[in-house]
Amino acid sequence: MPEYLYEHPETGEQVSAWQSVHEEHVYEIDGVIYDRVYTIPNASIDTRIDPNSASEFREKSKGTLGDIWDQSAEASEKRTKQHGEDPVKKQFFKDYSAKISAHCRWLIPRHDHENA
Secondary structure, three states, X not given: OOEEEEEOOOOOOEEEEEOOXXXXXXXXXXXXXXXXXXXXXXOOXXXXXXXXXXXXXXXXXXXXXXXXXXXXXXXXXXXXXXXOOOHHHHHHHHHHHHHHHHXXXXXXXXXXXXXX
16 A cells, blocks of 8 residues: 655644555544645656667566567667667578578479579
8 A cells, every 4th residue: 555645734744644545545633634745756767778688678668569569669770770780680580581491491492403
């Protein structure tokens, strides 16, 4: 349960109360209704993702599948700007090509007559 702060309207005395998010956020003592004090959370979320770090991408990327695809495309663009090409994408296609050619040699047309 979150902690909420309340302030006495006349004396300025502050008290904290633990309340469920589903409860009405009212604090009353001896018929005096305290004013709720709104604070800025201390937590901050680092939304910057290093485009070269796969682990950081896994930890920080959030949202729907479409959002994650968009974040992945942004990371690819950043890597391309940094390196002139996207090394992650290049390695993926290299690995994929090797895997496909190893498993599907019978699909690739042979042109033995060109080497003769």
